[in-house]
Amino acid sequence: MSKPKILLTNDDGINAQGIISLANSLADIAELYIVAPIFEMSAMGHAITISDPLKVTEIHRNGSHFGWGIGGTPADCVKLAINGSLVPRPDMVISGINQGANVGVDIIYSGTVSAAYEGTILEIPAMAISLDSFAQKDYSHAGKVARLLVPRILEEGLPAGTLLNVNVPAGDYESFKGFKITEQGSGTYEETLERREDPRQRVYYWLSGTRVYKNQNPELDENAVRAGYVSVTPLHYELTNKGFMDPLKSWNLEIE
Numbered sequence: 001m002s003k004p005k006i007l008l009t010n011d012d013g014i015n016a017q018g019i020i021s022l023a024n025s026l027a028d029i030a031e032l033y034i035v036a037p038i039f040e041m042s043a044m045g046h047a048i049t050i051s052d053p054l055k056v057t058e059i060h061r062n063g064s065h066f067g068w069g070i071g072g073t074p075a076d077c078v079k080l081a082i083n084g085s086l087v088p089r090p091d092m093v094i095s096g097i098n099q100g101a102n103v104g105v106d107i108i109y110s111g112t113v114s115a116a117y118e119g120t121i122l123e124i125p126a127m128a129i130s131l132d133s134f135a136q137k138d139y140s141h142a143g144k145v146a147r148l149l150v151p152r153i154l155e156e157g158l159p160a161g162t163l164l165n166v167n168v169p170a171g172d173y174e175s176f177k178g179f180k181i182t183e184q185g186s187g188t189y190e191e192t193l194e195r196r197e198d199p200r201q202r203v204y205y206w207l208s209g210t211r212v213y214k215n216q217n218p219e220l221d222e223n224a225v226r227a228g229y230v231s232v233t234p235l236h237y238e239l240t241n242k243g244f245m246d247p248l249k250s251w252n253l254e255i256e
Contacts, residue, residue: 006093007090008032008035009115013041014059014068025146025147030092035077036070038070038071039071043110045109046117047073049073055070055071056068057069057070078095082122091154092153093119094150095127098129099133101132101167112130119163120161125154127146127164129167129168136170136171149232165231166230168230169225175228179230182231185220191209193207
């Protein structure tokens with residue numbers, strides 16, 4: 001029986017430890033194809049490149065082909081890999097393992113999640129997976145989670161246009177409390193834009209922020225992962241607020 005074909009990508013860059021660990025975790029159960037940004041492309045959202053060429057660089061590790069580094073965004077990587085026939089059409093797309101959780105409002109900005117979204121747009125089952133830590137450098141525990149989920153996704157399938165957004169707590173695999181099926185949280189940031197000047201007195205700003213958790217509902221992704229659970233959230237790119245359709249119609253808008 002042939003192994004499933006899986007496309008791996010990320011937004012931290014093709015040389016990031018997260019995607020290397022993900023590849024190591026899945027190497028014996030799947031035929032892997034790696035297409036990822038040549039440089040870090042965090043917080044790029046679903047940006048795509050339409051005004052510049054996409055440069056492709058073959059990446060080797062330990063003397064062997066590892067994958068293709070793309071001079072573009074995470075969504076570019078998936079689009080080019082599949083529509084550009086850079087690799088065979090995969091049975092699944094996995095984006096990650098990201099450094100830092102993608103929960104709450106992060107999902108909107110996330111290049112990791114957007115790369116997985118691109119897979120769903122191309123009608124391929126997809127998963128985004130992130131580690132809730134910037135300090136932990138061992139991604140193997142999150143890799144075990146991916147290895148557990150991949151066969152189930154391939155066996156059960158996913159609804160059209162739906163991806164799984166997986167967030168793994170920091171720590172060892174044995175410390176995880178289990179899986180929790182969650183909704184996207186409402187956590188945002190208290191942002192700070194610090195005004196600075198460079199040595200030539202040119203003004204620039206440095207963006208930073210502190211995460212704010214507004215809702216303590218344990219069924220939300222951000223709270224589940226903080227409580228030690230692997231959070232699994234089904235996301236859909238249908239953004240219409242259907243509950244506001246009738247109130248909006250009541251405005252009786254007309255061209256004057």
